[in-house]
Every structure is written in C-alpha cells, then in structure tokens.
C-alpha cells in the first residue's frame with residue numbers, strides 16, 4: 001500500500017496547494033484507522049479503482065479547476081461573492097471554498113470582517129457533496145460517482161482547515177491603514193477595502209505556495225502533522241460524530257482561532273514588503289523565493305513560528321477529513 005501511495009505521489013507532482021489537495025488527501029488517507037482503510041481499499045478495488053488512494057485522484061483538486069467560477073447569481077442569493085473575490089473570473093469561486101463566520105462582539109478585533117454577517121458556502125458544499133456521496137457509495141453501480149463526490153467534499157473541508165479560508169482579516173496588522181489618507185476622503189474607505197484585500201491575498205498566496213514547497217521535502221515535520229494529527233493538535237481528537245456540516249463548522253472555528261497567529265507569523269516570515277502598493281502576487285508583481293525562505297538559517301525562528309501554526313491547521317484538517325470519510329462509509 002505504501003508503495004502504491006508513493007507511486008501516485010511520484011507521477012503526480014503537486015500542481016496546486018492547499019495548492020495541493022492531492023498530496024494532502026493522500027496523507028490523510030494514511031491517517032485512517034487501519035481497519036477502515038482496509039475496508040475502503042477493498043471496496044475501491046472491487047469497483048475497479050486502484051485502491052483507497054483513488055479518493056486523492058484528480059477529483060480532489062477539481063473544484064479549483066473552474067466549476068465554481070462565473071456561476072449564476074441565483075446560486076449566491078445573499079451576494080457573498082462581492083466580498084469574497086468578485087462575481088467573475090478565477091476568484092469568483094472563493095465563496096464556495098471559504099467561510100467567514102461573522103463578527104462577534106465578544107472578540108471584536110479577532111473576528112473583525114466586512115460585512116459583519118457570515119459569508120461563504122463552504123460548509124454547505126461539504127454537506128451537500130458528502131450527503132450525495134454517502135448515498136451513491138451504497139450501490140455498486142454508482143460507487144464511482146460516490147468516490148468523486150466524496151473527493152469534492154474532502155476538497156471543501158480541507159479548504160476550511162486553512163485559516164486564510166476561515167478568516168477574512170487574519171490580523172489587523174495586514175490592513176494598510178495609510179490608504180485612509182486617500183483624497184478625496186469619500187474614496188478613502190473604498191481604497192482601504194481594496195488595498196486590504198490585495199495585501200491579504202498576497203499573504204494568503206505566499207502561505208499556500210510556501211506550504212506546498214515545504215511539504216515536498218520528505219524529511220520535514222509537516223506531512224507528519226497530517227498523518228498523526230492527534231500528536232500535533234489539542235483539538236484533533238474532538239472531530240467525532242455529527243453531520244458533515246457540523247464537522248465543517250467545527251474545523252472552520254478551530255481554523256479561525258489560528259488565523260491571528262498565522263497572520264502575524266506570515267508577516268514575519270514573508271516580510272512587510274507584501275503590503276507595498278505595487279505588490280500583487282496574483283498579477284505577477286513581486287516574486288518570492290520559497291526554497292530560500294524554507295532554508296535560510298537567519299529565518300529559523302520565523303519559520304518555526306509559522307510552521308507550528310500551519311502544523312496544527314493541517315492536523316485539524318486531517319482529523320476532520322478522516323472523520324468525514326468514515327461518515328460517508330458508515331452503514
């Protein structure tokens with residue numbers, strides 16, 4: 001089995017991060033209890049798949065490939081896309097891949113977001129796809145389609161494990177307050193919102209690319225956070241029972257709690273320069289040497305800081321995902 005997983009890893013160099021759902025899911029499958037893994041492996045083989053690793057096939061990255069982009073307005077009744085990447089283009093998929101639970105008066109700074117209501121459909125996507133998967137997996141004729149739906153459900157759930165997908169503003173230190181000095185003053189707020197979203201998306205992108213590079217070093221601790229979640233996260237053991245949507249919301253809430261630390265660590269490792277007005281990583285304005293950041297001795301403490309939080313996020317993601325797989329195959 002290890003050999004089969006290794007082969008899949010080799011022929012599928014990571015192309016996406018939680019750029020790389022494929023690599024993350026493979027490791028999650030390895031974190032399943034042995035008897036559950038063997039049952040999944042057997043069922044998958046009986047249905048003509050190469051084994052349990054089929055759950056980490058192309059379908060697990062598929063939701064990032066365009067199917068959630070440029071959707072009809074009727075699929076976004078509250079109009080969340082306006083605040084989550086826009087209504088057209090590649091970023092218009094964001095509302096189905098993120099969830100910002102809303103502003104809470106008890107923790108006004110940590111939960112600060114605009115608008116203050118809950119935004120995004122990711123937990124709902126987890127529920128819908130997982131429910132359909134469970135139904136389809138029960139019959140041999142629809143087992144294959146069920147595996148695909150479960151891969152999709154895992155994708156949306158894994159996204160929620162990324163603190164950048166669970167918090168609109170990980171730390172207020174990412175807000176470029178100098179934008180408020182824009183003239184005329186009516187334009188200042190608009191400018192602040194657009195500059196903030198560019199800056200946060202720079203750090204978000206840098207984080208995902210960095211994790212992808214780091215996970216490719218087989219000797220690092222990061223993959224271990226996925227394979228042995230309870231060793232790395234205090235809350236991982238709590239991912240039991242409940243419907244897929246409840247599981248998704250629990251992961252989202254744990255993930256959001258990690259956002260301020262991850263945000264600060266991102267600024268410290270990637271640098272303040274990502275806030276500069278002309279830097280837009282999505283548009284190719286600004287470049288980061290991730291291999292260099294992953295190795296430089298003078299960045300040891302910044303790196304450890306970021307990876308400590310990333311590791312907990314990955315561990316939570318893994319524990320929740322294993323639970324979702326088990327739920328889908330429960331009688």
Ligand SMILES: [Zn+2]
Nearest residue numbers: 063064097159
């Ligand atoms: Zn996604």
